[in-house]
Amino acid sequence: MERLAHHARLEWEGSTGVGYRAYSRNHSATAAPASASLQLSADPHFKGDATLLNPEQLIVLAASSCQMLSFLSLAARKHLDVVAYTDDATGYLSEDLRKASIEQITLNPTITVTEGTDEGLVRELVEQGHDECYIANSLNSTITITPTIVFAG
Template structure:
């Protein structure tokens, strides 16, 4: 078994001069960084006093699931001889919050729109490729909630 390590740095930048003396005294802003990559501005969701112009962890989790599925799907399509010419996903994640403030994701639904350059018979293969991508995606295999997909496809003529 091979092991892969990921070591980004998360630096809080939201100290407004008083630190965390109260829940509204500090910002949720932070920077996610890693060697040789552009910084990613982060915050909490605006519902949790965050900055809506920055990425929040919930969005990043949903985006990670979408990215993982797409990358596996593209690789599986290439191996199956299916030529994908366009791919866009509009995923949604549903998180439930408990009265005390804790919460968890209930589900994520991916909505990939795939364009293929081929004949009509390739459309039958796409659902199986999406199923396999969902089964092998590292991120989807690591979460404890369902990751569904509702894919659409069209032929690039």
């Protein structure tokens, strides 16, 4: 089987000759065949533009999105009726910036299912989704998931 590849293009222009405090951290990213373009910057702590997404936020978003997609796939295969999913995720940078990393990502999904759904099965599928998530399996960060299950109706 051929390995699945994901390509991305990053573009930046400016001058670092103006020194650390003054060069622009703003850049753009695309990933064909998607037509969307992201405007990015560094975290404001690192002199970036707070109005733009930064790489650390993208890691947290990727972990959250992958968890949701893995969970929904499993739920659909079990014919478990999930009607809404939201997640307020947080990533925590290491305190030692010489060994910079996102040490921990906390996912806090609220999962809405139809009345009569087995809550234990939902929680089991959340864990299985984590085990099957490509992003979670690619990161060194500790990822914790604290789901809230809500019954619609």
